[in-house]
Amino acid sequence: MASRHACRPGFLLMVAALAGAATTAAQAACPQALAVYSEAGSNAEIAFSGPLGEADSMSHRFGLSFAGSGVMMEGVVMMAGEPDRPWGVVLHECPQGDATGAEIDACTVWQGPIYALDESGGAGWLTLAAGPQPASASLLLPDFSAAVMQSKAWREKRIEHLPGDVFRLSGCQE
Incomplete structure (x- = not known):
């Protein structure tokens, strides 16, 4: 019926x-530590890893995936720069264990400040992991698209669609 x-x-x-x-x-x-962000043009996704342990010196850790390609990148957010601010680093296929500075440089895809964008388009710094800070509406990774074009994954055509620089909140890991 x-x-x-x-x-x-x-x-x-x-x-x-x-x-x-x-x-x-x-x-x-x-909370920011459990947020998932998507970039519509490439279906790239940033998924934060959850609360960090007391011994972890990073503010956040996240994974970055490119749908359909199998390409996975790792990211961290730490306080750095001049002036001190949330600084993101995205790595791809870095050696495991102790690595030299040259090896880390070779596997670094992007690094720079990470901006949090609110619903009205206002920009500020990404919140740090301390406490249950609410997730930002969007993230801006300046020049991320240009950096991906220089990456090994792009040159080998493992990534077919370039992501933009803005990722919008699309979910939450529980």
Whole structure:
């Protein structure tokens, strides 16, 4: 027997709106340490790794994946630069264990400040891992796209679509 609401377009719109509101509310309550961001043009995704241990000197750790390519990169956020600010580093295929500075330089895809963008387009620094800070609406990694073009994964055509520099909050790991 069909539901009495099944053929009413207004009911379907209301259900869709409530589902979207629930997703938005869940994302709004998401702590930065568990946030997932997507870049629409390439389907690249940044997934933060969760709370860090006391002994970890990084503010955040994250994985960066490129859909359909199998390419995975690792990222960290630490305080660095002049002036001191959240500084991101994205690495690809680095040697395991102790590595020389030259080896780390060779596997560094991108590094720079990470900006947090709010819903109105305002920019600030990415929040640090201390405490359950809410996830930023979007992340800006300046010149990330240009850096990916210089990477081994791009040159070997393992990544087919260049990501942009802005990643939008798309989910939360629980």
